[in-house]
Amino acid sequence: MKAWVLEGFGLKNLKKLDVPVPKPGARDVLVRVSAVSLNYRDKMVVEGTYNPDLPFPMTQVADTVGDVVEIGIGVSRFRVGDRVISNYATRWIDGPPAVDEVVHTLGNTIHGGLAEYLLLNEDALVHSPTYLTDEEASTLPVGALTAWHALVKNGGLTASQTILVQGTGGVSIFGLQLAAAAGARVIVTSSSDEKLERAKQLGAKDLINYVRTPEWHKEALKVTEQQGVDQILEVAAGRSLGQSIETIRPGGKIAVIGILDGFTSEIPIFPMLQRQVTIRGMVTGSRKMFEEMNEELEKSQIRPVIDTVYSFPDALEAYDHLYRGAFGKIVIRVRP
Template sequence: MRSYVISHYGGVDGLRLRETDAAPAPATGQVLVRLRAASLNFRDLIILAGGYQQLCKPDLVPCSDGAGEVVAVGEGVQRVCVGDHVALTFHPHWIAGERPLGRTILGRGGSVDGTLSEYASVSEEELVKVPAHLSFEEAATLPCAALTAWSALCAQGVLLPGQRVLVQGSGGVSVFALQLAMLFGAEVVALSSSAERLEHLRLLGADHLIDYRVHEDWHRQVLDCTEGEGVDVTVEVGGGETIERSVQSTRIGGRISVVGLLSGSPALSEGFFYRGLSVNTIGVGSREQFEQMNRAIALHRLKPVIDRVFSFEQVPEAFTHLKQRKHVGKVVIRID
């Protein structure tokens, strides 16, 4: 069995391909999954760099997102059968309700081994059946980015048809937020930094496009295209450098869902309080929310946007591609 492990922290150079004996037969309540694809998130780059080193398990198999097929089940397993196509949940112990504190806080690919492996032996409680119309590569994009976007839109409040959503950039969470917002019948304002990526977002259905390199005070353009009111929900991925413009872009009484800190932790201004906004920090989501999202994806036959697929031998190149931040949608590893 082949797996990638982090031999030392500091970047992509710390990845090592390890070969071990065949995966053991699953114990009672356990399931053996033959992983067929994994997808990358920016948190994986942070982990490789050593950002959460003190919280990570030794010899960590990185990456939180993966999908494959069930090849063996242990005694007592009832939720899945051999042959089922499944994805692994981000939080192994978060089934429903509020997120349990103090348990595998970093989730898969941090506190517990991740998905850059040919096989994974996990509890049956850590699996979700994936929509039948998706390939393994497409299904592997769902556990973190898609569920984070879903939670940002509707976990902390109701998103109604005709309401407005602001998405930032063309990464995995932002693209999923655009696609899922359209399923709700929302009007979408999309930011990006190039005409090419904005065109991708237009083709995906964005109603309003803003180049934030051209319009540094992009909140003014957001207000212009929302009749001066602002959006109902902002999916905030930037962090410290963008939070104030997000505040100004969001209508009085609206919501800001913070899902990323690409430019550091945000500090809230007086404007946030004057506008009566609510801020929700999004920690991906529970298995129950994952299953709810999958029903919506299956009903509408939504197809995740994949920027590029790399082979299992090209994992370092895939991380380098992600680091360049020129992708639209998800970067995926095919595990043959």
């Protein structure tokens, strides 16, 4: 089979190769891959900042959808023909995460889905929502589930809340869609007026261009009449985390889901104490959360926002697009 394999750090070392089709062992499921979607994490893996000890060669990409074509002895959760999606944290089934449950991920310690076939233990898969296309379903494991975990499971999302999402990448756009569908007020920040206008069409009420307004937290306080916001999807970290603390309503929650501005932050302690803010790191979610989210998606019929779909041979162009940034998700169609 064909697979995009990382043989060393750097995009020049991501190569399309011929590799053997894996054979299912006990409780394994062989999936014929239909589509994958990219995340900022995939860029970090290639660059060596996500896992400096990455074993080579390693087939890339975590977010995968496809059809079950073969099952191993003891598989009980799936049958041949089922359409399935990979869970990012492959060993996180339910409950709070253990130390290693977000370590065992595709394209990192386990061969990923940017290949014609993917082999996973049945515990690492969920059934796909029926109403989504393959391309749409491939966007759920990181983008949708992280937003769901942050806003719904941890944040108790309601129509009375005000939500601030940073940027217009995959998690942020899912967060916007989930919050808007719940009837919440949504504030979106971006460096692009064009992207902000598109966010408005998805239900955003307040738009802040942080290039023109570097002190964006002051604008967010202004539009909320100095009350602050209930929840923030913090994708930047760095200096931005301090601004988020200044923006949050007393008792509010900040979900730190990205590190676009760096691996460290200096934060204002006194405002954090005054606001009694909860700051929590988020790495997607458990399989049970994924299944619960998919049930709700079937009811709400939210359709993921896809920026561009690339063909399997054009995977490097998809990565180039990832490096430039996207509105929503970048997808690679694996099956012609």
